[in-house]
Structure formats: C-alpha cells, structure tokens
Amino acid sequence: MTILIDQPHFGVEVQEKKVPIDEKELSLDGGFLVPQTNSFGHTFRDYDAEGERQEGVENFYRINHINQTYDFVKKMREEYGKLNRVEMSIWECCELLNDVVDESDPDLDEPQIEHLLQTAEAIRKDYPDEDWLHLTGLIHDLGKVLNLPSFGGLPQWAVVGDTFPVGCAFDESIVHHKYFKENPDYSNPAFNTEYGVYSEGCGLDNVMMSWGHDDYMYLVAKENKTTLPSAALFIIRYHSFYALHKSEAYKHLMNEEDVENLKWLETFSKYDLYSKSKVRIDVEKVKPYYLSLIEKVNVNKFLFN
Numbered sequence: 268m269t270i271l272i273d274q275p276h277f278g279v280e281v282q283e284k285k286v287p288i289d290e291k292e293l294s295l296d297g298g299f300l301v302p303q304t305n306s307f308g309h310t311f312r313d314y315d316a317e318g319e320r321q322e323g324v325e326n327f328y329r330i331n332h333i334n335q336t337y338d339f340v341k342k343m344r345e346e347y348g349k350l351n352r353v354e355m356s357i358w359e360c361c362e363l364l365n366d367v368v369d370e371s372d373p374d375l376d377e378p379q380i381e382h383l384l385q386t387a388e389a390i391r392k393d394y395p396d397e398d399w400l401h402l403t404g405l406i407h408d409l410g411k412v413l414n415l416p417s418f419g420g421l422p423q424w425a426v427v428g429d430t431f432p433v434g435c436a437f438d439e440s441i442v443h444h445k446y447f448k449e450n451p452d453y454s455n456p457a458f459n460t461e462y463g464v465y466s467e468g469c470g471l472d473n474v475m476m477s478w479g480h481d482d483y484m485y486l487v488a489k490e491n492k493t494t495l496p497s498a499a500l501f502i503i504r505y506h507s508f509y510a511l512h513k514s515e516a517y518k519h520l521m522n523e524e525d526v527e528n529l530k531w532l533e534t535f536s537k538y539d540l541y542s543k544s545k546v547r548i549d550v551e552k553v554k555p556y557y558l559s560l561i562e563k564v565n566v567n568k569f570l571f572n
C-alpha cells in the first residue's frame with residue numbers, strides 16, 4: 268500500500284521538544300493512570316496467566332515463531348513494498364479495522380478501531396499539543412488491514428504480535444521463545460549468532476524485522492515520503508519490538524538516531540499498552556477531531572498494496 272501524503276505541517280519539530288530523562292515519570296506526571304489489571308483481571312502482557320485468551324495467544328506465537336524467517340520477511344517486503352493496490356483515506360482505513368480482532372493480544376479482544384482511538388485519545392489527554400503523536404497513535408496499527416481479504420488476507424501470524432529481528436539470534440526475552448526451535452533460521456549458522464548478518468551500531472533501519480503490521484505501515488509512510496517526524500516512523504516500525512523497548516535486547520544494533528527516538532517510543536508504548544480496555548470510545552464524537560488532524564497535516568490518501 269502507498270500513502271499519498273502532501274507535506275504535513277506539524278506545529279513543532281520533534282527535535283525541538285524537550286525529551287524528558289525519565290519517561291516513566293513523565294507518563295505519570297502527564298496524569299495517565301496506569302491500570303493494575305487488564306479487562307480480563309490479569310496484569311498486562313502476562314502470557315502465562317490462565318484465562319480465556321491464553322491458549323489462543325500461545326498458539327498464535329507458536330505459528331508466528333516457526334514461520335517468521337529471514338527469507339519470508341525478504342519476500343514480503345518486496346511484495347508489499349510495491350504499494351500499488353488500493354487508494355483510500357486514513358479514516359476509511361481506520362473504519363476497516365472494525366473487522367479485525369487481534370489474536371495475539373492477551374489484553375484486548377475489541378475491534379482494532381477501538382484500540383487506535385483509545386491509544387490516540389489517551390495520548391491527546393496528556394500531550395494536547397503534540398498533534399504528530401496523536402496522529403501516530405491513530406495510525407500505528409493501521410497495517411493490521413493486511414489481515415483483510417482486499418489486502419492479501421494474510422494470516423494473523425504474519426500481521427500481528429510482538430516483532431523481533433530476523434537474520435540474527437532470537438533473544439530469550441521474546442515472548443514464548445521456545446517455539447523458535449522449530450524455525451529453520453534457528454539452526455542456520457549465518458543467522459543464529461548475536462550479530463548474524465548485522466554489525467555493531469548498524470542502525471535498526473538496516474535490520475529486517477519479522478513481518479507484520481508495523482513494518483508494513485512503516486513502508487507505507489516512508490515510501491509516500493511522509494514528513495511525519497522520524498520519531499513517528501520509529502514508533503510505527505518498532506512499537507511491537509518489546510525485546511528492545513521493554514527488555515533492552517538488541518541495543519548493540521542501534522545507532523545514535525535510534526537512541527534518541529527510543530525515548531519517544533518508550534513514552535508511546537505506555538499509552539499503546541495501558542489504554543486497552545473495554546471502555547468504548549464514542550467514534551462519532553471524536554471523529555471530527557481526527558478528521559481535522561488528518562486534514563491539518565494533509566495526510567489525505569493511502570494507496571494500498
């Protein structure tokens with residue numbers, strides 16, 4: 268898919284913002300109350316907690332870990348990098364996510380449009396002036412349309428879930444790591460070392476990530492030459508990369524720009540995760556704001572592959 272984007276004009280460049288040293292505190296200072304439990308009564312991202320979602324989520328990761336190989340990702344990037352299939356507006360695309368429920372998520376079983384708005388609204392409350400971050404919240408998971416027939420109807424294992432680099436060893440901190448043993452790359456000496464095909468400080472941009480909604484949406488935004496700040500593109504591509512932003516793995520592959528952008532991702536990630544709830548957003552009520560935001564930044568049309 269392709270996004271056709273005229274030059275967005277964000278009020279302030281992200282580089283000019285004062286990046287707080289401790290985002291954890293900032294997030295709390297912003298007034299966001301981190302809930303103790305998710306809607307199923309468990310702590311967030313507890314992949315072992317027994318409950319209605321546990322088995323399906325674990326099965327999802329088994330299939331995901333077996334099939335996400337270096338060659339598979341290469342093929343998907345080539346195929347979906349063509350960006351020549353459908354053209355539609357961002358809002359139309361959001362509405363399509365009414366039909367997608369994420370099977371990898373232990374914390375949410377609502378249609379994905381709810382999650383986009385829950386995330387964006389939570390950020391908006393705490394960062395009213397950061398319109399680029401609201402928009403990033405709105406679009407960060409749009410790539411989940413890959414699951415829909417008109418976008419290739421990819422299986423969930425190739426669309427959702429946490430992401431991780433391919434082409435080097437799978438870090439132990441990745442959820443349900445044990446299932447990588449059945450991935451052919453696991454026993455391939457070209458891919459199963461700490462650096463694999465990469466080198467120290469090569470920059471995450473040069474690292475192939477497991478294929479899914481994140482990399483897809485990143486390609487869409489980048490290929491359409493969006494002028495969203497680089498922090499927004501970073502958030503879109505790595506928001507599911509929990510091994511990095513939560514467990515601090517793979518830092519040896521980062522360059523200086525990655526280090527800067529990671530601060531924004533750490534902030535974003537709290538809103539992405541902890542805004543998940545059964546409390547529905549009134550779509551019609553907030554729609555005018557997001558339409559005006561989309562219009563303001565002139566992000567008009569997506570072309571989808």
Ligand SMILES: O[C@H]1[C@H](O)[C@@H](O)[C@H](O)[C@@H](O)[C@H]1O
Binds near residue numbers: 408428508
């Ligand atoms: O299950 C979820 C979901 O697929 C999200 O969209 C992704 O960003 C998370 O990393 C993942 O844990």
Ligand SMILES: [Fe+2]
Binds near residue numbers: 506
């Ligand atoms: Fe996501």
Ligand SMILES: [Fe+2]
Binds near residue numbers: 382386407408539
């Ligand atoms: Fe999300």
